[in-house]
Amino acid sequence: xxxxxxxxxxxxRSAHSEAGLTLVEVIFALAILAFMVSINYKILIGVIESRQxxxxxxxxxxxxxxxxxRLSREIQLAVKKPMLPANGSxxxxxxxxxxxxxxxxxxxxxxxxxxxxxxxxxxxGQHIPDGEPHVGLVQITYRVAEDPDQKGxxxxxxxxxxxxxxxxxxxxxxxxxxxxxxxxxxxxxLSFRFLDSTSNEWTDAWTAAQSPRLxxxxxxxxxxxxxxxxxxxxxxxxxxxxxx
Numbered sequence: 001x002x003x004x005x006x007x008x009x010x011x012x013r014s015a016h017s018e019a020g021l022t023l024v025e026v027i028f029a030l031a032i033l034a035f036m037v038s039i040n041y042k043i044l045i046g047v048i049e050s051r052q053x054x055x056x057x058x059x060x061x062x063x064x065x066x067x068x069x070r071l072s073r074e075i076q077l078a079v080k081k082p083m084l085p086a087n088g089s090x091x092x093x094x095x096x097x098x099x100x101x102x103x104x105x106x107x108x109x110x111x112x113x114x115x116x117x118x119x120x121x122x123x124x125g126q127h128i129p130d131g132e133p134h135v136g137l138v139q140i141t142y143r144v145a146e147d148p149d150q151k152g153x154x155x156x157x158x159x160x161x162x163x164x165x166x167x168x169x170x171x172x173x174x175x176x177x178x179x180x181x182x183x184x185x186x187x188x189x190l191s192f193r194f195l196d197s198t199s200n201e202w203t204d205a206w207t208a209a210q211s212p213r214l215x216x217x218x219x220x221x222x223x224x225x226x227x228x229x230x231x232x233x234x235x236x237x238x239x240x241x242x243x244x
Contacts (some may be wrong), residue, residue, distance in 0.1 A: 027241070029137050052228070059228035063186050067160065067222055068236050070183060074140060075220075075238040077121040080105045084139045084165055084174075104211025108218070110191040110204045115142040117192055117218075142183075144190050157225055158187040188223040188231055193231040195219070197241065216241045 082103030106119040118141040141163040164179040194215035196205045206215055219237040226232070 038161065056226045056228040056230065060087070060224065060230065060232055062233065063184055063226075064222070064224050067184055067187075067224065068119050068234055070162075071220055071222075072236055072238055074121055074124050075117075075119070075218055075240070077124045078106060078119045078214060078240055079122045079137070080214055081120040081122075081137060081167075083107070083118065083120055084167065084171065104208040106206055106211060106214055107208060108192050108206040110193075111208060115190045115192065116141060118142075124164075139165045139167065146188065147185055150187075157185060158189070160187045160190060163170050171181075184224065184225075186225045188225050189221075190223075191221045193219040193221075214240045216221065 019222040036183055055139050078204060083105060085103075090204060106117075108117040108119075109115065118139065120137060121140050122137055124138055124140060124177075143161050143163065145159045145161055147157050147159045159187075160183045162179075162183050166174050166177065168174045169183070193204060195202055195217040196210065202219075217237050217239050219235065221235045223233045
């Protein structure tokens with residue numbers, strides 16, 4: 001009887017099998033590596049986004065703290081002194097009557113793009129570039145204006161501008177040296193409310209008819225935008241019941 005052989009040995013089959021298993025292992029290892037790289041990439045992106053969010057929140061809180069602190073500090077310095085006569089060249093005097101008799105101490109109103117607060121303040125002056133400080137009694141105006149660089153944009157922001165005129169004579173020179181500078185360009189909205197002690201009611205405007213009295217409390221609500229476009233709203237109040 002003849003024996004027919006196929007030419008395949010056990011060792012050949014074993015070598016063939018080992019070669020196949022090695023290829024599967026390599027593919028499996030590459031798949032695990034790709035999975036790990038994908039997971040690590042997602043973790044890295046998450047860490048970066050978290051860091052950016054924390055930085056954005058910190059920057060937003062810094063902006064809010066600066067605005068709220070400044071408003072609170074200077075409003076607290078309001079005094080029952082006659083405001084300066086209006087001057088056509090000064091934005092700060094746009095709401096002030098021309099008559100020097102019966103001058104109001106504080107005028108405020110809230111409205112879209114038209115929010116203003118003008119008042120007399122003691123020891124609230126700023127230093128000007130020539131080194132001469134404005135100290136003593138000054139007239140301060142906080143007003144909202146459109147940012148010309150953002151005008152017409154889908155997410156337009158507003159400017160919170162501070163105007164200051166020193167209570168010095170001659171008045172024409174005081175207006176020429178008036179200070180006008182933005183407090184923040186991240187403003188989305190600003191509104192004021194005033195508590196009238198006479199009626200014990202809140203109002204959105206403090207008019208010349210209510211002056212020279214000062215409101216008992218001034219409440220202000222500010223909405224600010226963070227560098228990454230998130231908006232936060234803050235409300236604070238200043239008590240003026242004992243203002244001189």
